[in-house]
Amino acid sequence: MPVCSLVHLNGAILPLDGAHISPLDRGFLFAHAAYEVTAVYGGRFVDLEGHIARLSRTLDGIGIPDPHDADGWTALHEALIARNALQEGLIYLQVTGGAYDARDFAGPDILAPTVFAYADARPLIGAAARDGIRAVFLADSRWKRRDMKTTQLLSQALAYRAAKEQGAETAFMVEDGLVTEAASANAWIVTASGEIITRGLSSAILPGITRAGVFRLAEMRGFTITERAFTPEEALNAAEVFTSSAGAMIAPVIELDGRRIGDGRPGPVTRQVQRFYYEAMGADLRAAAPFVYDRD
Secondary structure, X not given: OOEEEEEXXXXXXXXXXXXXXXXOOHHHHHOOEEEEEEEEEOOEEOOHHHHHHHHHHHHHXXXXXXXXXXXXXXXXXXXXXXXXXXXXXXXXXXXXXXXXXXXXXXXXXXXXXXXXXXXXXXXXXXXHHHHOEEEEEEEOOOOOOOOOOEOOOHXXXXXXXXXXXXXXXXXXXXXXXXXXXXXXXEEEEEOOOOOEEEOOOOOOOOOOHHHHHHHHHHHHHOOOEEEOOOOHHHHHOOOEEEEEEOOOEEEEEEEEOOEEOOOOOOOHHHHHHHHHHHHHOOOOHHHHOHHHHOOO
């Protein structure tokens, strides 16, 4: 789907083809930048507050001054929605260490951030949610502070390319014999007894905002979630597997490394999680996601 025609750059809304960033920007030279992706459904944000809070934490962690308070970030996002008349899709935001007249690893004492954001109109509940996706296992080569959402995404990009070459849509990253997360999503397995397992928060994984939403649903709906690392073998033998992220929301994984998960269809627990998550964000399930009832 196309990127919307109007973008935000350093306080101004302007046409995409008129947005220019210096080639000396620290985001371009060193990947010294934070980013966030927030879903929009029915013209409303999904968990915007959580994304803003995580952005602030990441900026602090990588030494970039936060150029806005929570109200300022909200206003920026709302302006992009309004100016692009966005009803469904994603807002991508990047905050870099800015540009100055040198290529210097350390940079100035006080950085002047570059802020760029754009809207991407796309359906959020589609074929991947309905039919499931395939994944492969790959060694996790990412930097050690995965709890910060930065633009250091080369390992993830290469993981997606490797998965595509093997006929899959994503990868499950493995380190020290344990699954960390998917290429750009948190990873979950479901046991035969219905227990949901996902890795606990640490610097090894990103604290997903959608992940947090699933935990809130569990508290309201009585799901059992255990936070612990699991092995690739546990994932292969799980009754169900799914991922969570802002872009794909809840994506069933029906195949891992060429082996069918469960009966090869999105499972009943995953369907329940999808149902409750879509309801919470205001979706008309019968119109937008009737498939969530196919395992009842």
